[in-house]
Amino acid sequence: MRRGIANLPLHYGKAPPWLFKRMVELSKSIVELIVIEHGRRTFLERLSDPYWFQAFGCVLGFDWHSSGLTTTVCGALKESLKGLDRELGLYVAGGKGKSALKTPEELERIGETVGINTETLKDISRLVAKVDNTLLQDGYQLYHHTIIFTEEGLWAVVQQGMNTNNRYARRYHWFGGGLKSFVEEPHSGISAQKVHERITLNMTAKESRDSRESITELLKNKDILLREIESIETLNLPRRHDVRREDVDLKKLRETVKKVREEDIKEFEDVLRQRGMGPKTIRALALVSELIYGAKPSFKDPARYSFAHGGKDGYPFPVQKELYDGTIDTLKRAIAKAKVGDREKVDAIKKLSKILND
Structure with missing residues (x-):
């Protein structure tokens, strides 16, 4: 190509x-x-x-x-x-x-x-x-x-x-x-x-594969994800994080995650098909998956x-x-x-x- x-x-x-x-x-x-x-x-x-x-x-x-x-x-x-x-x-x-x-x-x-x-x-x-x-x-x-x-x-x-x-x-x-x-x-x-x-986020990059897989696993087990969201509320993130705490609307993230039916999530494409999965939600999920799994997304254009x-x-x-x-x-x-x-x-x-x- x-x-x-x-x-x-x-x-x-x-x-x-x-x-x-x-x-x-x-x-x-x-x-x-x-x-x-x-x-x-x-x-x-x-x-x-x-x-x-x-x-x-x-x-x-x-x-x-x-x-x-x-x-x-x-x-x-x-x-x-x-x-x-x-x-x-x-x-x-x-x-x-x-x-x-x-x-x-x-x-x-x-x-x-x-x-x-x-x-x-x-x-x-x-x-x-x-x-x-x-x-x-x-x-x-x-x-x-x-x-x-x-x-x-x-x-x-x-x-x-x-x-x-x-x-x-x-x-x-x-x-x-x-x-x-x-x-x-x-x-x-x-x-x-x-x-x-640099751009805000590139979840389509090969380098973001681990991040995509981590997000998919989190939504398959959303109880774990909801617990992590609660812990982020008092977490002081280091400056090196590209997605920052102020970028994350935890209330909206929580509401979106609760609406997800775990049986509907088989692969990352299914994550995109869920209602409420806009840019901010994806950024928030990328942050949470990095905190839990260390899976860093790409910011390369x-x-x-x-x-x-x-x-x-x-x-x-x-x-x-x-x-x-x-x-x-x-x-x-x-x-x-x-x-x-x-x-x-x-x-x-x-x-x-x-x-x-x-």
Whole structure:
């Protein structure tokens, strides 16, 4: 897996209607060609690659630092697949703000329309959002969540968080194919403004494995945990602790633990599924597990460092409408011919790509 950082400062402005309309048309043609040539799995793999996603956005008319690349590209993709989703076997749910919160209901509607069970996808959608907001406490609050999936249940997720202090965004990519764990090094890539020297908490790191296992064991035996919570009330913690006593709301922690049904806890993913398991509760449990078992969590940032048609804000040059429309027309003609067995234009595009990459 390649990891990298792309600067994503939050600028003002949005894609004008004339550009968004073209983005929809061009993304539709690109998706069709990829699915025809390589299949749905490859398309989902590419979406889960932050470098490819960024390049995709640039082709659609966003320069590298344009505001809204993530939300607008996902929005254009969602719009482009309307009416084409059954033919390609690809579906999109979610979006920005309130649309993100309505993802489970949207998945339910798609399932009823297509005739597939989306319960697992709803659980995945909630879980990946919980991981990036609760287990990975890097200072970026999620405001965008999009899940793209097939009828067979293969999926990719693109979600984005905002840091209101430095006004930068961070994008999180997930791919379901071959995913071994939702809670340990699960991302296919993270696009971020910079690597922070330390973050509040990273429970997704391999170094946090002992901490995750300790928390799971504590919740399986919550009587022991409740006794330890009582003892913390009078405990003076040494300065070396990254999670401090003042960070812990013991009353809320106690109430949350009491509501947990021990039989529901088999692995750490089940801990995340419990009601009330927000960032503060996870930090408190990490502290308690360290005190009891000596299992220290990680505070390491998981991110790594890292214009075909112009940019929506005029940089590096204004979008050229005639060129953009010509690209859409060329791809549409290639798709139409490929569907009837004439691959001349598709092969020509492949040859052009090879020449440009040599």
